[in-house]
Amino acid sequence: MSSDFRTGGSPATDTLGLAEEEVVSLASELIRIDSTNTGDPDTVVGERAAAEYVAAQLADVGYETTYVESGAKGRGNVFARLEGADPSRPALLVHGHLDVVPADASEWSVHPFSGAVQDGYVWGRGAVDMKDMVAMTLATARRLKRDGIVPPRDIVFSFLADEEAGGLQGSQWLVDNRPELFEGCSEAIGEVGGFSITVKDGVRAYLIETAEKGIAWMRLRVRGRAGHGSMLTDDNSVVRLSEAVARLGRHTFPLVMTDSVREFLAAITELTGLEFPEDDIDGAVAKLGGLARIIGATLRDTANPTMLNAGYKANVIPSSAEAVVDCRILPGRQPAFERELDEILGPDVEREWIANLPALETSFDGPLVDTMSASIMAEDPGAKVVPYMLSGGTDAKAFDRLGIRCFGFAPLKLPADLDFSALFHGVDERVPVDALKFGTRVLDRFLRHC
Numbered sequence: 001m002s003s004d005f006r007t008g009g010s011p012a013t014d015t016l017g018l019a020e021e022e023v024v025s026l027a028s029e030l031i032r033i034d035s036t037n038t039g040d041p042d043t044v045v046g047e048r049a050a051a052e053y054v055a056a057q058l059a060d061v062g063y064e065t066t067y068v069e070s071g072a073k074g075r076g077n078v079f080a081r082l083e084g085a086d087p088s089r090p091a092l093l094v095h096g097h098l099d100v101v102p103a104d105a106s107e108w109s110v111h112p113f114s115g116a117v118q119d120g121y122v123w124g125r126g127a128v129d130m131k132d133m134v135a136m137t138l139a140t141a142r143r144l145k146r147d148g149i150v151p152p153r154d155i156v157f158s159f160l161a162d163e164e165a166g167g168l169q170g171s172q173w174l175v176d177n178r179p180e181l182f183e184g185c186s187e188a189i190g191e192v193g194g195f196s197i198t199v200k201d202g203v204r205a206y207l208i209e210t211a212e213k214g215i216a217w218m219r220l221r222v223r224g225r226a227g228h229g230s231m232l233t234d235d236n237s238v239v240r241l242s243e244a245v246a247r248l249g250r251h252t253f254p255l256v257m258t259d260s261v262r263e264f265l266a267a268i269t270e271l272t273g274l275e276f277p278e279d280d281i282d283g284a285v286a287k288l289g290g291l292a293r294i295i296g297a298t299l300r301d302t303a304n305p306t307m308l309n310a311g312y313k314a315n316v317i318p319s320s321a322e323a324v325v326d327c328r329i330l331p332g333r334q335p336a337f338e339r340e341l342d343e344i345l346g347p348d349v350e351r352e353w354i355a356n357l358p359a360l361e362t363s364f365d366g367p368l369v370d371t372m373s374a375s376i377m378a379e380d381p382g383a384k385v386v387p388y389m390l391s392g393g394t395d396a397k398a399f400d401r402l403g404i405r406c407f408g409f410a411p412l413k414l415p416a417d418l419d420f421s422a423l424f425h426g427v428d429e430r431v432p433v434d435a436l437k438f439g440t441r442v443l444d445r446f447l448r449h450c
């Protein structure tokens with residue numbers, strides 16, 4: 001083994017300081033590449049340019065990169081592998097997506113694709129979802145290579161297309177068509193976790209994502225008898241569909257405490273004294289501020305009607321009516337949810353899934369979790385690291401299908417008064433410069449000890 005062989009501890013050259021500088025310009029430059037994903041494959045822009053930018057940053061310090069288009073032209077993904085000290089250990093996957101949701105410049109204080117660095121923040125679409133983590137990953141990957149650091153095991157860096165439309169032309173396509181790119185990966189980190197909330201007296205809790213609700217989009221259809229709008233009818237598809245949609249939209253699904261939510265609430269009780277009694281859990285969770293939006297949605301399944309479609313002329317009773325419902329289902333609840341759904345809808349409403357990405361959940365334990373905690377605590381002594389469930393979905397849904405244990409870990413130390421969850425897909429999305437530097441230091445330590 002050469003004298004150059006180093007793992008973990010302090011490298012001979014140390015350019016972590018340079019990585020902390022680079023992360024800011026990397027985030028800003030990534031935001032300037034407009035990679036808007038409207039969900040309509042014909043109008044997607046910039047994923048290829050973003051992927052080429054990432055590949056160039058990696059190649060610049062000596063990585064061999066693989067560029068893959070997933071499903072369609074321009075859906076760019078980039079992969080690079082850093083060899084670890086112990087080839088017998090399974091690899092760690094570090095994943096980030098390159099696309100962003102649309103932004104309407106007229107609503108913003110700065111142009112959403114300016115990547116402006118001002119007032120201590122990097123501004124723009126993607127600043128927290130998730131060009132911040134892409135920049136931290138790039139800065140850290142560059143530093144590890146530059147300084148000849150050998151991590152304990154192989155690390156697979158991946159930068160992906162199409163997350164914002166469910167990954168059908170990104171992670172899901174890659175898992176189906178190019179599973180060898182993830183060969184040997186047993187665990188993964190990505191969005192949405194590792195960020196801090198200030199619970200009291202400046203004590204921060206860092207939330208590691210250990211679970212995600214399932215995403216199930218459902219089409220409802222009611223068939224009736226077509227006829228003239230002037231005549232009597234007892235079989236109007238619009239009426240029967242509306243009644244079913246209203247019943248479902250007003251329904252409250254039962255409270256189900258999953259392990260991730262139970263552990264999260266227990267940790268918050270320990271830190272703040274705030275109790276979460278089962279008979280008023282919604283009231284108690286509402287006291288969590290901005291975070292209540294996410295945590296509140298992880299207490300039960302939800303079904304929100306989002307689209308309606310029927311008819312083509314004012315005096316024609318249509319023969320069918322359709323609705324789309326956005327269902328979000330807790331881990332382990334799919335069969336029970338469907339039974340409840342059928343009871344609410346009744347026998348005359350047809351239903352079909354137009355998207356169905358299952359929930360996932362892993363336990364908050366083991367060496368990788370210990371390393372996450374230690375890496376955060378080294379940079380923020382006194383912090384507490386807690387698991388939580390994301391109410392939305394990420395590319396982890398695809399990697400879970402390969403048996404990879406997925407965590408949301410994109411570390412950011414945030415100011416107490418920042419409403420972080422509102423920034424996701426929000427106006428004036430921005431990330432603190434100090435948080436990017438903090439995240440780079442944490443990620444660096446984490447990857448050197450993973």
Ligand SMILES: [Zn+2]
Pocket residue numbers: 097129130163191
């Ligand atoms: Zn995202």
